[in-house]
Amino acid sequence: MTRKISFKTAINEALDLEMTRDPSVIMLGEDIVGGCGAPGEADAWGGVLGVTKGLYAKHGNRLLDTPLSESAYIGAAIGAAACGMRPVAELMFIDFVGVCFDQIFNQAAKFRYMFGGKARTPVVIRTMVGAGFRAAAQHSQMLTPLFTQLPGLKVICPSNAYDAKGLLIQAIRDDDPVIFCEHKNLYSAECDVPAESYTIPFGEANVVREGKDVTIVSYGLTVHRALDAATTLAQKDRIEADVIDLRTLSPIDWDTVLESVEKTGRLVVVDEANPRCSIATDVAAYVAQHAFGALKAAPQMVTAPHTPVPFSPSLEDLYIPTADAVVAAVGKTIARAKAA
Amino acid sequence: MNPNIVPIVMPKWGLSMSEGKLTGWLKPVGAGVVVGDEIIEVETDKIVNVVESSAAGTLRRIIGENGKVYPVKALIGVIAPDDVPEAEIDAFVADYATPASEDKSSDEAAPRYEFVDTAFGRLRYAKRGEGDNVILLIHGFGGDLDNWLFNIEALSAAGTVYALDLPGHGQSDKVVSEPSLNWLASAVVAFMDAVGVQAAHLVGHSMGGAISMRAALDQPARVKSLTLIGSAGLGSEINGDYIEGFVGAASRRELKPLLEQLFDDPALVNRQLVDDVLKYKRIDGVEEALRAVAGGLFRDGRQTSVLAGELKASGAPVLIVWGESDRIIPAAHASTLGAAAKTEVLPGAGHMVQMEKAGRVNELVLDHVSD
Known part of the structure; x- marks a missing residue:
């Protein structure tokens, strides 16, 4: 069944459906639970803009609140992917990629190639992009071209809730590292979205x-x-x-x-x-x-x-x-x- | 108001349509028209189609402009006999008020589509009209209730019209636990039970026709009559390449030429139509469901169930309608039942004859189902 939901809800729904379908899907990120161990965690904030709200209550410790160290947890997500998990790591703002870029471009993007096609790295890095949020120069950039420069990475940037859900489910099921860019000024934009899981193939405009x-x-x-x-x-x-x-x-x-x-x-x-x-x-x-x-x-x-x-x-x-x-x-x- | 003055208005095709773009006048002002003449061409976000005249007379006024978007029921033109004075026509145009769209006021309260739970999963349906005379519309393979876009409103003149999404289709649950006509026909009967319909006129398109036939044979008391449109179940030939292609098509590029085979005029297949089918096909479980149904009913490019003989013996009242240039199931199957059915083969229409020749199909069905 199809109803109108926001871009933000569509992302939340895609994560929820894939975590339910596949026990190897886990999440790591800063504040995605909203203060692990704090009272009231079932109703915790769920990320800086509430995108992952409610997922901890459903999926518990498969969501991991990490220390403020992108170097550590993006690397951990990539390592977990290489070892058979399907991690979705939330890099809060794409602007923070500098401190974990080696993990992404020299490790995740290269594994399949360096190991003769034998290694899979099914990691998704979800990240907020774009200006218009009054968040200044270090939280507002559209850094998509940094990633399209690099062979070995898939780079996605949806414009609406329907595409966001289908592309994120595709990203989680994909066996390669995916940089999934979410424009924060689209989070409240609504459109018709099926309640079921569906995928949109990569490479189709x-x-x-x-x-x-x-x-x-x-x-x-x-x-x-x-x-x-x-x-x-x-x-x-x-x-x-x-x-x-x-x-x-x-x-x-x-x-x-x-x-x-x-x-x-x-x-x-x-x-x-x-x-x-x-x-x-x-x-x-x-x-x-x-x-x-x-x-x-x-x-x-x-x-x-x-x-x-x-x-x-x-x-x-x-x-x-x-x-x-x-x-x-x-x-x-x-x-x-x-x-x- | 002079009852001989008949407005041409923006039609309402399907439950979600609120406006349409006038894309062409097919008659000049002053032209004589008869009922069924194609008057204007309209493009919606779903499809392009023509509006047929509902009255005879002269096209006295052309009001709608080409390329402009008008709300449903907006005045586009006026038909009246020659003896109606100009002043009366002007007064009619001046007084015409576009009725408010019924959806707008009830948007929050009443959903455009409804859902009902059955042993065959949650099924989506639409309901129009009222009365004890019930007409149930059953779409074909890979289709959904929007295949009846141009029929559901018009047929409600004869009573209550239901159109459902079969299991595995549209927005119904994507589970087909047994890909057989018996199972699908049982789902239709279960739907009738769930919405409290004792007996109905079944109108089936393509695979939906075969399902209707199976239901009529299994549960004759529940089926008042059959209308079989471009129907499966009347012969063994079917376009296996289409079935195979439709199940496998994963992109707009692959899907569009296939959908074009459904119509006599391939230009009817617009971007939105292809996108809507693609969105359906991309839902988890749909490909498996379609593959299962295709394997059960249309194996190796042949129909596995031909029910013509059984149906002939049953004596059920049957109307058969076909598009002459049907490229999915040959129009020759229309004559399978011979004199046991009323048969009409319409030129200028393909497999989706209920869309391409909606006016004529509606007329035939209304005539068939009127008690």
């Missing part, structure tokens, strides 16, 4: 709107900005946009992107990450190389500026790509085509 004039590619929160822009473009200028939600960044669904650009001839990529060596540059470069003949104008990129995330709320609001910026970028692809 979602075409969230169909149009013939321009292709807008995005992922995570900015998918919604792209959709707002598409609505404005259709109403004001009768420009119909194809909007593609990548959903999974590694592996990435090049076929869907190319198919769309071959239809529209125009590409705008919207990425909340900083502009250099980002998902935006990756998609723009790939399309330029593989569909150059189809392009009627230079690909446009709408990204955050090359600065840290500002603490000033008014500056932070300008930092994340806006729908207006997407509309303007689409305008550039059309204007150039007209001029040519």
Whole structure:
């Protein structure tokens, strides 16, 4: 049965269903129980934003509150995965990855390769990404491109509750390390989600709107900005946009992107990450190389500026790509085509 | 108000539809129309389809604009005989108020779909209309109650209409403990028990037709009549590649061309339709359930149960409807029962004839089930 639930509830439900289905699924993280051993633990907080609330009451000591040491518990999760468990580790904010990066990129990402395909590392690292939460430069970054750089990691960043649940269940069942990025400003966004377990395969983008004039590619929160822009473009200028939600960044669904650009001839990529060596540059470069003949104008990129995330709320609001910026970028692809 | 003035309104297709996009006028203003003429084309988030005229006369006003979205029951155009004065038509248009969507007020209180617990698991269903004359709609393999999108409202003119999701399908429990017609027919009877229906007219599409036949043979007192639409159970041929492909399809790319085989006009299969089927197929247990049912009923590209002979002997009142260009079960099966059934093969329709030729199918069924 299907009902409307939030992104946050969808994540909680996916974890609950997989912990119920598979006893090898365990969780580690800072405050995911909410103060182990404290009175009232059944009703404990459940993570900094309450995503894991209630899971300790159901699954007990299969949830482990860890010391504030990402180096230790991310490493422990990866080691447990190599030894046959399916750990889901919560790296509270992706910004904290620096102190455990060796464990992720030099260990987890390499095991399958270094052991001749014999080692499996079915670990999921859930982590909050993105700006707009008034949490300043060290708790707000969109660091997805750091991980797509690395072969051996799967990188996921859903834009809605339905995808979040299906992709997280897929991530837990996957035999490779998965970096699962949750945009904290999407946590309260609701949509129709089945109560049952279901999976969404990695490497399949979602075409969230169909149009013939321009292709807008995005992922995570900015998918919604792209959709707002598409609505404005259709109403004001009768420009119909194809909007593609990548959903999974590694592996990435090049076929869907190319198919769309071959239809529209125009590409705008919207990425909340900083502009250099980002998902935006990756998609723009790939399309330029593989569909150059189809392009009627230079690909446009709408990204955050090359600065840290500002603490000033008014500056932070300008930092994340806006729908207006997407509309303007689409305008550039059309204007150039007209001029040519 | 002049009763000869008939509004053309945005239709309500399915329980969840609240608005639709007008995508084309199929008649110019001033054109003469008869009942059943295709007047406008409408796109919803589920499907594209045409609206047929419910009256004869002249298309006097074109109000809806191409490409614009209108709420359900909004005025799109006006049909009236030539002798109705212009002023009366203008007054009709000026006075027309779009009725408030019934879903909006009752959204919180009454769910759009209901669930009932049976020995065959929790089953989802929809109910429309009222009265003792009960019509039960049974979808086909891999389908769900939304396959009756264009029928459920219209058929409620004859009484109470139920449409259910079979076990393993739609939003019913994904458990098919015995993949046989007997088991599925027993599930249908259990559903009737659970919702308190003693006897019903069964309308079955495809596999749902074979299930209806089995139910009628096993429990004749519970089945008032049968309507078999593009039905299984009347011959052994079936498109095995479709069945195999549908069960295995894991992506939009694989699924879309398969779903297109269901329709005479493949353009009817839009993104949302494919996405909805994909979302269903990705639920844990669905692939196993479908594989089991396919193995039980459609093994090696043949139908394992042909009930035509038994049914003929039973003398149950039967209506058979088929889409002429059905690519799943050949339309030739429509004549299997000969004079023992009323038979209609509709051109310009494929396997999903109840969607593609909804107006005509509704007419035929209403005529068949009216007591």
